[in-house]
Amino acid sequence: MQMSAVRTAIAEAASAVVLPVDAVLTCTGYTPDSVNEPHFFCGEYSVEFDRAMRRGLDTVELTCRVLVGLGDDKNAQQVLDALLAGSGPASLKQAIEAAKGAPGEDALGGAADDLHVMRVQGYRWYEHQGAQYIGAEIIIKIIGKGD
Template sequence: MEASAIRNAIADAARAVVLPEGIGKLTCTGYVPGAVTAPHFFCGEYTVDYDRAMGRGLDAVELTCRVLVSRADDRAGQRILDSLLAGSGPSSLKAAIEAARGAPGDYALGGLAHDLHVMRMQGYRWYEHQGVDYVGAELIIKIIGEG
């Protein structure tokens, strides 16, 4: 699996979320941006467990993604964040990303991986990015594919 292609495909999948009217669109990048345009989803750190099957047959990636929203209005920002972190619905990052799994029997992310699963949300807190404070959280995504 090629890491930057996987991260870009995850960001593309996240763009499918529909935010409540008046919020605008979710900005998404497959890399850690120098500057954030809130609300913003990006792919950050990842770990790779190599050789999960013999002969370089399978690797497992655990990708940490962050979503940051403006804290100009604390309550409104947290409502937006909560909708993005919901397990289902039009604003759900989990639902949008897992839709990129494809149909049963298809490869995920347009053929880049065997499968993926949004495993958990963590770190719901204040984040500082380039000197600006945001409210945000992390999504942990497990991706498996050929080694």
Template structure:
């Protein structure tokens, strides 16, 4: 798996969420940005377990992504974040990202991986990013794919 391409493809998939008009449009990057335009989703830390199958046939990566929402109004910001973290619905990051799995038998993320799964949400709290405080959370995504590419 080419990690940079996988991270970019996850960010592309996340762009499909539809937020209420009052929340603005979700901006997304496959990397940790210097500054964010809120609300913002980005791929952060990556851990990789190599050689899960013989002959480098399978690697397993966990990508920790963050979503940050501006806190102009704390209650509204948390409602927006809650919608993004929901398991379903038009604003659900889980739904948007897992749509990039492809149809049964197809490769995920446009051919970059064998499969992916949004495993959990964690760290729902206040985050400081470049001196600005946001309400946010992390999503942990498991991606499996060929270790020979």
């Protein structure tokens, strides 16, 4: 797998969410210098190589973050809760897993074999480039051919 392509495809998939407020979720496949909130981005990842012989399969655990501004702490948390829901128009899980493709198709437009949004963690205040946000981490398991 080429992680740049994987991260870009995940950010594209995440951008399909429809927020419960008059705003658009901005998304990047990399950790940005600054964010235009609300913002989703792909952060650090770990790779377990050679899960099958001859570079047949790698497993990646990708940590993504979503950050929401603090104009109103209650409304910000309601938006974040909608983004972290398991389903619904604002669900990042639903939007990202839609990029799996149909049964038998590669995920993320061919960038991976499969993916699964495993969990949400770290629901808390985040500081990014000196600004405070409410946010959380989304952990995605991705499998694909070793390169």
